Amino acid sequence: MIKISIIGAGRMGITHYSIINSHPDVTVSAIADPSGLMLSMMKKYLNITTYKDYNDLFNKNCPDAVLVCTPPNLHHDILKKAAEKKIHVFVEKPYTTDFHKSKELARLFEDRGLVNQVGYVNRFNDVFSNVRLLVNDNVIGPVIRFKSEMFSGTVLKPDDGEGWRGSRKSGGGAVYEMASHAIDLINYLVGKPEKVIGSSLNFIYSKKVEDAVSSTFLYKNGSSGTIYINWSDESYRKPTNKIELFGTKGKILADQHSYKIFCNKENSKLGFRQGWNTRFITDLFQNVPFYVRGNEFTRQLYHFVDCIQNPGTKNVCSFRDGADAQEVIHKIFNDYATNGKAL
Amino acid sequence: MEHIDSVVFGDNQFFGINHMSQEKAQQLSEQFYDINNIYKVYELAFDAGIRAVMLNSNDRAQIICEHFRNNISRYPSLNWYPSIPYPYKYANLVAEKGIFPAINEVLFKDNSARKVMVMITKGSAAVLTKDAVKMMQLLIDVEMKMFVGLNIKVVFLQNIITDLILGFGLGDIFDEYCQYIRKKYNAIPGLITQNMPFLKKRLEEWGIKDVVICSSYNKIGYLMSPDVDSYVKASNENNPDDYQLMAMSTLASGAITAKEAYNFINQQNIQSVVFGASSKRNIDETVSLIKISN
Numbered sequence: 001m002i003k004i005s006i007i008g009a010g011r012m013g014i015t016h017y018s019i020i021n022s023h024p025d026v027t028v029s030a031i032a033d034p035s036g037l038m039l040s041m042m043k044k045y046l047n048i049t050t051y052k053d054y055n056d057l058f059n060k061n062c063p064d065a066v067l068v069c070t071p072p073n074l075h076h077d078i079l080k081k082a083a084e085k086k087i088h089v090f091v092e093k094p095y096t097t098d099f100h101k102s103k104e105l106a107r108l109f110e111d112r113g114l115v116n117q118v119g120y121v122n123r124f125n126d127v128f129s130n131v132r133l134l135v136n137d138n139v140i141g142p143v144i145r146f147k148s149e150m151f152s153g154t155v156l157k158p159d160d161g162e163g164w165r166g167s168r169k170s171g172g173g174a175v176y177e178m179a180s181h182a183i184d185l186i187n188y189l190v191g192k193p194e195k196v197i198g199s200s201l202n203f204i205y206s207k208k209v210e211d212a213v214s215s216t217f218l219y220k221n222g223s224s225g226t227i228y229i230n231w232s233d234e235s236y237r238k239p240t241n242k243i244e245l246f247g248t249k250g251k252i253l254a255d256q257h258s259y260k261i262f263c264n265k266e267n268s269k270l271g272f273r274q275g276w277n278t279r280f281i282t283d284l285f286q287n288v289p290f291y292v293r294g295n296e297f298t299r300q301l302y303h304f305v306d307c308i309q310n311p312g313t314k315n316v317c318s319f320r321d322g323a324d325a326q327e328v329i330h331k332i333f334n335d336y337a338t339n340g341k342a343l
Numbered sequence: 344m345e346h347i348d349s350v351v352f353g354d355n356q357f358f359g360i361n362h363m364s365q366e367k368a369q370q371l372s373e374q375f376y377d378i379n380n381i382y383k384v385y386e387l388a389f390d391a392g393i394r395a396v397m398l399n400s401n402d403r404a405q406i407i408c409e410h411f412r413n414n415i416s417r418y419p420s421l422n423w424y425p426s427i428p429y430p431y432k433y434a435n436l437v438a439e440k441g442i443f444p445a446i447n448e449v450l451f452k453d454n455s456a457r458k459v460m461v462m463i464t465k466g467s468a469a470v471l472t473k474d475a476v477k478m479m480q481l482l483i484d485v486e487m488k489m490f491v492g493l494n495i496k497v498v499f500l501q502n503i504i505t506d507l508i509l510g511f512g513l514g515d516i517f518d519e520y521c522q523y524i525r526k527k528y529n530a531i532p533g534l535i536t537q538n539m540p541f542l543k544k545r546l547e548e549w550g551i552k553d554v555v556i557c558s559s560y561n562k563i564g565y566l567m568s569p570d571v572d573s574y575v576k577a578s579n580e581n582n583p584d585d586y587q588l589m590a591m592s593t594l595a596s597g598a599i600t601a602k603e604a605y606n607f608i609n610q611q612n613i614q615s616v617v618f619g620a621s622s623k624r625n626i627d628e629t630v631s632l633i634k635i636s637n
Contacts, residue, residue: 011437018510022541037443041475045513237358237368238431282565282598291537291568292506298568 002026002308005061007054007078008069009033009042012092012119015293016067020301022290025309030061054078058085065089065115065308067301071164072171073097076105079319083108088115090304094180095322097171099330106319115307117300117315118322120184122241122256124296124303126284128185131243131254135189139267140247143190146225148182152239154231161207168333173209175201175329178239179229184317184325185243186217186225192324193217193225196331200340204232215332257281344531344553346614347497347587348395349635351424352388353619357381358401367597374621378406387623389419391630395496397424397617401432405489412492424617426499426535427486446478449485476519483523497555498524499533509542514549521554531555535591538568540577543586552585557617560590562607563598578612589615601625605632 004026006013013033021028030049031042039050051057057066058081065088068078076096082089089109095118096102109116122128135143155174159165165172186193195218201210212230231239245252251262258280266274288298300317307313357375375381381403385396398404411418436445487498500520508516521532532554536542539558546554559566560574567574578588590613593604608616609632616633620626 010442011434014442015507018507021510021512035443045475045516046511237372238434280596280598282563282595285565287564287568287570289569290506290510290541291566292510293503 002065002305003029003061003063004065004067005030005032005057005063006067006069007032007057008071008092009035009038010069013067013069015297016069016090016301019290019292019298020067020305022298023302023305026305029063030057032057055081058082058087063087065304068092072176073164073169075171076101079105080108083112083114086112086114088304088308090117090119090301091319091322092119093184093322093325094118094171094176094329095319095326097169097176099323099326102319102323102326106323109319113311115304115315116319117304117307118317118319118325119300120181120188120317120321120325121294121296121300122181122185123188123317124299125256126281126286126295127254127256127259127279128189128241128243130279130284131245131252131259132189134252134261134270135245137270139250139263139270139272140245140252140261141249142221142223143225143245143247144223145246146186146190146223147242147244148186148225148227149242150178150182150229150231150240151233151236151242152178152231153234153236154178154239155205155211156232156234157205159206161209166206166208168209173206174211174229174231175213175332178231179213179227179332180325180329182227182229182241183328184321185241186227187321187324187328189243189245190223190225191219193328194220196328196335197339199332199335201336202230204230213332215335217328344584344587345496347424347531347555347589348422349615350393350630350633351395351397351589351615351617352385352393353397353591353617354399354404356619356621357384358399358403371621378403378410381407382410384621384626385418387626389421390623391626393626393630394419395422395424397426397499398490399426399429399501400486400489401429404429408489408493421494422496423490423493424497424499424533425487425490425495426501426533427483428501428504429486430501430503446482449482475516479516479520480523480527483520484527487528495528495530497531497533498528499535499555499557502535502537502558505534505536505542506538509536509538509545512545514545514551517546518549518551521551531587533557533589537566539588540569540573543577543581546586555587555589555615557589557591559592559595560588560608560611560613561593561595561599561604563595565595565598566592575611581612583612583614587615588613589617591617593618601628601632605629605634609634611635 006017009031020026032051032054033039042048043050068091072094075091079089164170197216199215202212204211211232214228216226218224241256243254250264253260260278262276263272288295307315356371524530524532535557564571593608618629
């Protein structure tokens with residue numbers, strides 16, 4: 001049995017707890033959160049060991065692995081401590097708020113042979129993982145142009161800026177919380193850009209953090225693409241990712257539910273006609289053993305367990321991948337600070 | 344357990360929900376922007392003989408409930424199958440404010456001052472005593488407010504909540520939910536899930552019976568964890584006196600034709616089907632294809 005603890009009992013902590021609790025080889029051993037109310041509820045109903053301070057959890061509970069679901073600015077210290085204690089870590093995205101320390105942290109886990117994973121859940125989505133196979137198989141040729149977009153109606157009222165979500169320093173804002181997904185998806189499908197230009201941020205409802213962001217990514221080989229993320233768009237009932245990839249042999253349009261591929265020539269091996277072909281999620285899905293919030297959420301945590309059980313398994317979204325996303329985020333903020341304002 | 348209706352008319356099509364295509368979802372949302380178009384589709388369903396309606400407690404459902412309450416004489420006698428809560432309302436609030444402030448906001452928004460006083464007393468007591476059951480009851484009442492006065496047959500808990508509680512293994516919470524629905528709303532408790540075989544097994548272990556279990560049920564296994572075979576096995580072994588099973592997503596969001604879908608469904612040991620459609624042709628066709636006796 002693998003002993004897993006959870007640090008942070010917010011929305012993601014609770015979701016991950018429910019999912020991982022269903023794994024036959026896992027026992028959830030403890031939870032740490034500063035909220036006394038949350039902890040006493042957990043203790044009362046789940047009969048689980050609770051800690052207000054994660055240091056106590058590390059010292060007294062000695063888990064094999066932790067799921068870290070705290071505000072992002074706390075990730076670095078928690079992860080460092082976990083590495084010292086030789087504990088495997090799954091951490092929610094964004095991986096850190098400090099780009100300079102993110103690579104060092106990845107190396108620490110690699111050197112100690114510890115499983116390290118970041119919660120960029122799109123990598124486990126049935127559609128996006130299929131799109132990656134198509135790109136890697138060169139079905140549309142080298143990607144020359146792309147577009148990665150995300151929309152949601154998450155922030156629709158003026159925000160007072162209180163709480164960790166109200167400040168960039170603690171990991172709040174549309175870039176860290178939402179664009180990081182779109183950025184990671186580009187890193188996953190196309191690769192990490194060399195240069196970031198034309199970044200702009202919009203403050204729609206939030207006082208201290210951005211609600212929308214757009215940026216252009218440039219590559220050494222001449223490829224380029226754009227991202228646009230807006231979480232104050234009421235026309236979206238639920239968060240939506242859209243991606244468009246253009247290559248010399250065709251084009252792919254994808255979201256979480258389907259992809260459309262235009263092939264310049266017929267591809268009989270994959271069953272694509274010349275022209276447009278649509279594949280829906282119902283053609284692509286693979287069931288998971290236990291479903292709470294979408295197949296990808298279960299798949300990413302079961303993959304984490306898999307990597308612990310089978311040393312040497314390549315992690316689909318390692319800290320190094322998290323550091324790559326962090327590097328791009330860092331470049332966007334720098335680009336905006338230097339060039340992003342009209343005056 | 345009282346028998347449920349074998350055909351229930353669903354609501355996803357009205358609220359721009361389509362699991363397969365966001366484009367299709369947007370089209371539907373435009374078509375039903377005018378709420379009168381929703382009432383027209385309900386009439387088509389009633390003309391086809393349907394007398395049961397499943398409705399999620401979102402903002403538009405409130406207007407729909409109001410309409411049916413005010414126009415009782417215009418419609419045949421109907422059984423209502425509310426599903427609670429509207430998950431996105433909570434998802435956004437929780438993301439924005441945190442879990443407890445979100446609950447507070449839901450409890451105290453849209454209520455008169457006097458009511459709020461009563462609820463604060465009850466609610467603070469719930470928070471102070473760390474009483475999740477009381478908190479849950481208050482939340483159920485908030486969500487159910489719009490359905491009061493309609494003939495409520497089953498009250499369903501949405502799958503995101505059911506499956507979260509299932510993952511935690513909280514049998515007591517399910518038990519409290521079921522008791523409260525029976526006592527306060529004189530209705531049959533219902534649970535929507537994406538893990539039907541596992542949920543049924545756990546409910547049996549906990550000794551919780553007389554529940555309607557609603558789950559995706561289609562021949563390709565879409566949204567059916569862990570797989571189709573486990574669903575078929577679980578329903579074959581089920582005694583409908585303990586759990587009445589209701590199938591949703593029978594067409595797997597359009598991936599299977601209606602004929603194919605119901606050829607499969609009609610062979611299963613299930614007691615009810617909930618489906619949504621927006622044209623007379625699709626409604627009539629589906630009703631004629633469903634051959635399950637209850």
